[in-house]
Amino acid sequence: MSFIQSLSMEEGWMVMCVRLWKWSSVQVLQVDDGVLRIADLPRNGAEEMLRWVLREWSQGKKKYLVSLDGYQQDVHDLALSECMWWLHKDRENRRVVITTSMSSREKKKIELDRMEKVEELMVYSWALEEYQEAIKYEMFYKSVAGVMKWSLDAEESSEETRSRDVESKYQIVGGSCRHMFECTTDQAIQDLCAAMDSVSNFTTLFEMNVGDRSKQFVNRLHGKYRIGNQVYWTFISRFVARELAEKLGESFVRKIEQLPGMTENPSLRGILFEMLFFARIGRDPGLQVNLRSENQAESEQHDDWQRCSVIPLEASEVQKALKQGEARLCLKPLKWNPGGYDAVILDSNDKLVRFIQVTIAETHDLKLRFMYECLQSLGIEQGGTWKVEIVFVVPKENLYKFRMKRVEDEFILKQYGWTRDSQVVAMNSRPQG
Secondary structure, three states: OHHHHHHHHHHOOEEEEEEOOOOOOEEEEEEEOOEEEEEEEOOOOHHHHHHHHHHHHOOOOOOEEEEEEOOOOOOOHHHHHHHHHHHHOOOOOEEEEEEOOOOOOOOOOHHHHHHHOOOOOOOOOOOHHHHHHHOOOHHHHHHHHHHHOOOOOHHHOOHHHHHHHHHHHHHHHOOOHHHHHHOOHHHHHHHHHHHHHOOOOHHHHHOOOOOOOOOOOOOOOEEEEEEOOEEEEEEOOHHHHHHHHHHHOHHHHHHHHHOOOOOOOHHHHHHHHHHHHHHHHOOOOOEEEEEOOOOOOOOOEEEEEOOOEEEEOOHHHHHHHHHOOOOEEEEEOOOOOOOOOOEEEEEOOOOEEEEEEEOOOOEEEEEHHHHHHHHHHHOOOOOOOOEEEEEEEEEHHHOOOOEEEEEEOOOOOHHHOOOOOOEEEEEOOOOOO
16 A cells, blocks of 8 residues: 555556455545545445446546455456456556465466566565564554554654564564564464364475465465575464474474475574474473583483473463473473573472573574563572573584574573573484484
C-alpha cells in the first residue's frame, strides 16, 4: 500500500488495488491524486461488477495500474480474467500486478508468458535485518506497536528496545512477517503449534510433496531464503525446529539431514545442530559429550548428561514439574537472548543450574545479565547453595578451536559463586552409542 500511494502521488499513476479473499467480499481501493477511496463488492457477481468498475475508472489516456492482491488459483480465476481483458485494451498505458501467497505458479507456459510479457518476482521470507530496518520508520512502528507490546511513549520505545524485542520474537516467528507484525507472540505460538499438530507425515512435508511446493496449501512451517545467488528452504523459525526435534527425536533430524542439499544449507546448519541437542537431551540415554582438557594431547574424556524432561522456561511450569517429582529439567526459553543461553538444565537433587549455549560458531559473546535474570525468576538462592555453570556445546571439530570473546556484566553472578570459568564440551553429530 505504501508503494501504491507513492506511485500515485509521485509518478502520477492512477492506482487501484483489488483485494481478494477466499470467502468474503472483494474490496476495491482506488488512489487518485493522493486520495484513497474504498468500496466493497459482494462475492457473488463480483467479477461482473469489477468489469464495470475498471471500465468507468480508466477513461482517458492516463497511466493506470491494477494490483490484484491475494490471488489463489481456481478461486479467483474469473477476477484475473477481467483484469487481463482490461489490460489488453491498452497495453501501452495499463499494468496489472498479481500478488499471491502461493509458492509457485505450478506449470509455467513459456509461450504464454512471452505473449503476456509476464515478469515474475519471488518474495522470500524476511531476514532479521529487514525487520530491524522496517521498525525504524515511525509510522510503521506505531501501526504494529500493539502486537509487539511496545509503548508509544518515545522514552520507552528506544531503537535498542525495539531491536531487542524483534530479535526475541524472531526466534518464534522467524521469516513470517505476518506472524511478526499481525500476531502477538502468544498467538503466533498457538498458530505454529496448530500447524505442527495438523501434519500427519512430516517426512512427506519436508520432502516438499505437500505444502511449500504444492498447491494444496501454503504451510506455515517452511521458510525460503535467498543467500547470494542460491535459494534455500528451512524451518520458519528456531522455535518450530526445536519443537519438532523434541517431539520427533533424532531420527527426524537425520531425515532432514539426508534431504538433498540440506548439509550445504547455511541457514539450516546451525539449526540442525541445535535440534540434535533437544532431540537427545529429552530422551534416553540422554546426551553424551566430549570434555575439553587443558592439554589437547591428553586422552579424550566423556561425560553423560542424563535425560531431562523438557519444558518451557516459565516459573509456574517449573514449580509444577518439581511438585510432580521431576528432579531434572531442561528449560527452553521462549525469549531469545543473543549471547545468553539456549537451554537451562535444572537439577534439584544436585542443586545445579547449568546454562547451555549451543553453537557451531568458533567464537561467542557472553551476556551474563540474562543468566542473572533467569536465576532471579526461578527463585534460585544466592550465597553458594546452588552451583551455577555455563557450558558451550560445540561440534567436535570446534572443541579446541572455540573461544569466548566478550563478557558483559562479568561480576553480576559473583553472589552465585560463579567465576569467569565456562566449560566447553563437544556434541558428536554422528549417532550416539
